[in-house]
Amino acid sequence: MILVTGATGHVGRPLVDLLLAAGQRVRGLTRDPSRAGLPEGVEAARTEDLPLDGIDAVFFVLAAFPEGPAELIRRAREHGVRRIVALSSYTALDDDPKNFIAVRHRDLERRIEESGLEWTALHPAGGLAVTALEWREQIRATGVARGPYARAHSAPLHERDIAEIGARALLTDELLGTKPLFSGxxxxxxxxxxxxxxxxxxxxxxxxxxxxxEARKEMAEVGIPPGAIEARLRMFAQLVDAPHPISPVDRFLGRPGRTFRRWAEDHVADFT
Structure with a gap:
């Protein structure tokens, strides 16, 4: 059985569908299983309970465990879990101790590498397309999207492409012990x-x-930690008029990645 943390999240939810389609048994962790709306056949459980009995592999996201992976790894060893696939970040390649996001993901990777489990750390680069959902209320109401650095570049990834690479890491041995880097x-x-x-x-x-x-103030108002705010704004500033490097998903999925236009078409209902 495969455990998906953040099973109702942007990446976790399509990953659940992909694993079911591959004939896998899935347990999905969520804050409130009664409201999760997971597909029939998925065993929904509370994140705080962290049930690992019968689990062979884990998909781990920091958003579900902001305190980090230490407790999950400890219990995974006790329950005979074999593999952990972590959704990390290409920011882990930045060794700047002031980069809050990078520090957290470097710690995540260090812990899974030292866990004694089989591991893969996914490095999505170029940003996630779903961050555009931060604009949905603005766009619905005014047709305007507010943000800093209009000319900052990114190579946004469709969440389903990330989920498909995650499924490959969970279901095959092809990505074991690697940190695959990929962008939109x-x-x-x-x-x-x-x-x-x-x-x-x-x-x-x-x-x-x-x-x-203004951006710093608005991010703080929605609860983004100060360190993460500064890291994001510094990154945006560095990307102004600087095209983002492309690391194609083709070598993992055998096809081109989904474009942002495709993502927008898939999410029309969120903006109308």
Whole structure:
């Protein structure tokens, strides 16, 4: 049986579907199993209970365990879990001790490498397309997406592409002991993201650039930790007018990655 942490999350939910389609038994962790809405056949359990009996492999996301993987790894050893696949971040390649996001993911990777379990650490690069959902209320109400650094580039990944690579790491031995790096198929600006969402929903969407300080204040108001705020803003500033390197998913999936246009078309309902 495979345990998916964050089973109702942006990556976890499509991963659950992929594992079921592959004939796997799945246990999904969520804060409230009664409201999870997971597919029939999935065993839903509370994240805080962390039931590992009968589990052979784990898909781990820090968003579900903000305190880190130490307790899960300890209990995984006790229960005979064989493999852990962690959704890490390409920021782990940054050794700057002031980069809060990088520090957390470097610690995650160190712990799974030292766990004694089979491991893979996924390095999605270029950003996740789903971060554009932060704009959904603004776009619905005003047709405007607010954010800093309109000309900052990214190579956003469709969450399903990440889930498919995660499924491969869980179901085959091809990625054992590796840190596969992959990005979306194209470098686009944040202003481009807004435009492409508008084209998908059939009405103009305009990007409204706000200042660094305004962005810091808005991020703090929605509960983003100060260290993460500074890391994100510093990254955005460095990417202004700088096309993002592309690391194609083709070598993992045998096909090109889904574009941001495709992502926007898949998420029209979120913006209308």
């Amino acid at each position: 198929p194209e470098s686009i600006t944040y202003a481009d993201r807004a435009r492409l969402i508008g084209e998908a929903v059939g009405r103009p969407v305009r990007f409204e650039e706000i200042t660094h300080d």
